[in-house]
Amino acid sequence: MIRFAELYHALDSTTKTNEKIAAMSSYFAAAPPLDAAWATYFLCGNKLSRLVPNKLLRIWAAEEAAIPDWLFDESYHAVGDLAETLSLVVPPGEMVADESLSTWVEERLQPLRRLDEKTQRERVTEIWRETPSPLRFVVMKLITGAFRVGVSKRLVTRAIAQQSGVSADVVSHRLMGNWKPSKHFFESLVDPDVQDTLASQPYPFCLAHPINVDDGPREIGDASAFVAEWKWDGIRGQVIRRADQTFIWSRGEELMENRWPEIEAAAEHLPDGTVLDGEILAALADGTVLPFAQLQRRIGRKTVGKKLLTEVPVVFHAFDLLEHNGEDIRDQPFDDRRGQLEQLLGDCEHPHLKITELVAGETWDEWAGVRELSRDVNAEGLMLKRKDAPYDVGRVRGTWWKWKVKPYTIDAVLIYAQKGHGKRASLFTDYTFALWDGDQLVPFAKAYSGLDDKEIRQVDRFVRQNTKDTFGPVRSVTPTLVMELAFEGLQRSKRHKSGVATRFPRILRWRHDKQPEDANQLGELLEMLDD
Numbered sequence: 001m002i003r004f005a006e007l008y009h010a011l012d013s014t015t016k017t018n019e020k021i022a023a024m025s026s027y028f029a030a031a032p033p034l035d036a037a038w039a040t041y042f043l044c045g046n047k048l049s050r051l052v053p054n055k056l057l058r059i060w061a062a063e064e065a066a067i068p069d070w071l072f073d074e075s076y077h078a079v080g081d082l083a084e085t086l087s088l089v090v091p092p093g094e095m096v097a098d099e100s101l102s103t104w105v106e107e108r109l110q111p112l113r114r115l116d117e118k119t120q121r122e123r124v125t126e127i128w129r130e131t132p133s134p135l136r137f138v139v140m141k142l143i144t145g146a147f148r149v150g151v152s153k154r155l156v157t158r159a160i161a162q163q164s165g166v167s168a169d170v171v172s173h174r175l176m177g178n179w180k181p182s183k184h185f186f187e188s189l190v191d192p193d194v195q196d197t198l199a200s201q202p203y204p205f206c207l208a209h210p211i212n213v214d215d216g217p218r219e220i221g222d223a224s225a226f227v228a229e230w231k232w233d234g235i236r237g238q239v240i241r242r243a244d245q246t247f248i249w250s251r252g253e254e255l256m257e258n259r260w261p262e263i264e265a266a267a268e269h270l271p272d273g274t275v276l277d278g279e280i281l282a283a284l285a286d287g288t289v290l291p292f293a294q295l296q297r298r299i300g301r302k303t304v305g306k307k308l309l310t311e312v313p314v315v316f317h318a319f320d321l322l323e324h325n326g327e328d329i330r331d332q333p334f335d336d337r338r339g340q341l342e343q344l345l346g347d348c349e350h351p352h353l354k355i356t357e358l359v360a361g362e363t364w365d366e367w368a369g370v371r372e373l374s375r376d377v378n379a380e381g382l383m384l385k386r387k388d389a390p391y392d393v394g395r396v397r398g399t400w401w402k403w404k405v406k407p408y409t410i411d412a413v414l415i416y417a418q419k420g421h422g423k424r425a426s427l428f429t430d431y432t433f434a435l436w437d438g439d440q441l442v443p444f445a446k447a448y449s450g451l452d453d454k455e456i457r458q459v460d461r462f463v464r465q466n467t468k469d470t471f472g473p474v475r476s477v478t479p480t481l482v483m484e485l486a487f488e489g490l491q492r493s494k495r496h497k498s499g500v501a502t503r504f505p506r507i508l509r510w511r512h513d514k515q516p517e518d519a520n521q522l523g524e525l526l527e528m529l530d531d
Ligand SMILES: Nc1ncnc2c1ncn2[C@@H]1O[C@H](COP(=O)(O)OP(=O)(O)OP(=O)(O)O)[C@@H](O)[C@H]1O
Pocket: 206, 207, 208, 209, 229, 230, 231, 232, 233, 234, 235, 236, 251, 279, 319, 356, 383, 402, 411
């Protein structure tokens, strides 16, 4: 466990990619497979659900430290993070013997949830007495369900690939979807010879690069090398038909069960061993695509009632074929995959499962004209896809380009929060957002509205659990949450560190599917300036 705590602190103390990868690689090189599986689980952003109520931890800690409750609360207020407060306030313990990460998790931590309060307290006190502060901090993060470390899944993938010799593409595929940490899981993850057989497992998604709106797409090459499709504004998904079952995955790697019954029913007509990539859209029977706001009515519902099914029917617009007849065809050129997709969906045409049509055009000028009509079909612009490119993992430059029509939206990272006013005076509701400038996050806009009450409470909880610093009423938080902001206009501004002032910024949606490093660059905002 000490080694895992050291890894945590090593990752926390550097922003350099290479140092993070090196720290993880050396951890994986020495860790037994079950420990490595748990470490992978946590580093990829998974958590244990909360094991002991925070309220009880606070009371027990105050008693263990022999301080009054109000002093504990003051300390918590000053520190801003419960796990850190617990590890600082309770006197440091002395380690008896180091146990492995998996022993900690499986034998000491997970069982806590099922114990009665008295035994829970005995076990937690025992943990405090046996853990020095740096180790205790990590253990408390796990117990409070707030464990989080500043690495992306991509970096974890690279570290495992580097250490094991299995290619990053294969590792990233094996890390997709739901898996449970086990010795067998990690051994298969790093085994070059193992066959991947998990029926529900999706492929890593291919992502797009933005085209500079002013310059247009000429810089990316000749138009004849590309096809164009509408850039739909819906939910990205992979529809998998394997072993007579259907699985629909979101880009955020969530298995969307019972959410899209029309699409599930349509997918039953697909042959076994098929994986489609595409966009879930709200659309009428005549094919008219509805705005995202309509689709939003179905988001977040675990099951969908009859009324909503009739009012907001959905269609899966397939734009790629990743697996055909059980064979992974991602290495084939787009043109070939598209040919097979057309044949496949031509054979089993269904009102809720369609192929996205290519947008007619042969030159950039022709497509520029068509792009102006995007809003009329409720699209955000065009997607340009290279005909000879394989289906890549992640955002590989040159394969897919997004050429949006209305650029006044951007994905930003929440970095500061402050309490609101009036009925929101007890909640952190005023947010400051930042964009990347190289590896720095630069604040550029404040936004107060756009989230619903439930989301506001979630963000409030996040702020309290992830405060890094307190400046008067303002808290800086670990950069984690990504929100899509919309604004009416942009102006150059000397007063702002970012160099721009946004007009009427508001939160459009919480991008659960994005990691902080997926947020936009400041340069992309500057490119939107009209002058
Ligand atoms: N025809 C299409 N081909 C591929 N992706 C499409 C298409 N139409 C809509 N999309 C959406 O566009 C996204 C591609 O852009 P990107 O990979 O940059 O994701 P993104 O950051 O979510 O995009 P954005 O925030 O600009 O909508 C896909 O994830 C998908 O949801």
